[in-house]
Amino acid sequence: MSLKWATELDIPTIIHKHGKPITLPHLLSALNLPPSKTWVVPRFMRFLVYHGLFAIVRVHDYDDKEEEKEAYALTPTSELLVEGTNHCLxxxxxxxxxxxxxxxxxxxxxxxxxxxxxxxxxxxxxxxxxxxxxxxxxxxxxxxxxxxxxDSQMVNLALKDCKSVFEGIESVVDVGGGNGATAKIICEAFPELKFIVFDLPPVVADLRGSHNLTYVGGDMFQSIPQAHAVLLKEYIG
Ligand SMILES: C[S@@+](CC[C@H](N)C(=O)[O-])C[C@H]1O[C@@H](n2cnc3c(N)ncnc32)[C@H](O)[C@@H]1O
Structure with a gap:
């Protein structure tokens, strides 16, 4: 619930736009909450710091260079929650x-x-x-x-360093491939690859493929289309 709260208030993006770790008063002023609710913010932030969503660092006070204050910084986890990036989760x-x-x-x-x-x-x-x-x-x-x-945008990051994974493969079936977001990224990187997105009929019913991308509806527990490689990403039973 605290994670939901932080993303609804866009706190990762606020810290990112601030350009450096943000002190509580600056965070509160960016959030513009009713005064009766501001006490909640340090409590929730402390909880999220404990869970690695944010970090508390010491910074010099903006006005008084001598004085050190605590400020909230992004961690690798909350970097992934900054809006407007191509890896925003x-x-x-x-x-x-x-x-x-x-x-x-x-x-x-x-x-x-x-x-x-x-x-x-x-x-x-x-x-x-x-x-x-x-x-x-x-x-x-x-x-x-x-x-x-x-989540599929993360495949972009993976493809940067792991292109060799698809070398020598002529066809892939993405089982439970959803609306094909992962497939489109891979198809663009490998235009020669024949790619099938296989998912339940209602998911793929209205989706249109392209020259190397085909959507097929069905139940993976009955059968799946044949291909050189099977991709299973984020399948929760
Ligand atoms: C967690 S989603 C993952 C979607 C996609 N692989 C991704 O990473 O974005 C799991 C997908 O499996 C599909 N699915 C669930 N049961 C299935 C079944 N019996 N046969 C085929 N697809 C199924 C769901 O419709 C859903 O799109």
Whole structure:
């Protein structure tokens, strides 16, 4: 919840734009919160520092060069939550933390552990995760896909140093490849590669491929299209 809070308030981006570690008074002035709520900020920040989201560093006071003060700095983790970069994972955080109903299901763990359902979502909603994402609420699917797509941008970073992974491969099937965000990045880097994105029919139904990218709908537990290599990224059962 604190992570959600920090991303909603855009704190990583505020620190980034500040250009150096930010003291509490400067952070509060950037946040512009009601005065009755400002006491919350150092508490939540301390919790997030403990978990490695931010770091507390000592800086010289901006006005009084002699005096040292504490300030919040970005860590490698929160660098990934700065908006406007090509590796911003904020949509990924949002897709996991935005859904009140799904969170509410967590309150039924005791009931789930005594029952026969495979997941606590089945206990709460009568259907599993993918049915819930794809069928019950169209908004859920787009938030989820955006989250996955933002995570896929990380493939850009991986491709920089690991291009050799795809050398000598003629075709790839990305099983559970979602809306093809990962596929598009790889297809652009390797125009000769034949790439298939395989996902559940409702996910790929309206998606259009390109000369080297094809979308195929189906259930991976029945069969998957043939290819030289199989890519499985971020598959949670
Ligand atoms: C966590 S998402 C990962 C998406 C993508 N690989 C990525 O990294 O962005 C898992 C994907 O698996 C798909 N999926 C779930 N069950 C499946 C099944 N039985 N057959 C094919 N795809 C499935 C979901 O629709 C979803 O798009």
């Amino acid at each position: 904020t949509p990924f955080v949002k897709c996991h933390l935005h859904d009140r109903e799904m969170f509410g299901a967590g309150l039924r763990m005791g009931e789930w552990i005594r029952g026969e359902e495979r997941s606590v979502l089945e206990t709460a909603f009568g259907v599993g995760f993918w049915d819930l994402i794809h069928q019950s609420n169209p908004g859920r699917m787009s938030v989820f896909n955006e989250g996955m797509a933002s």
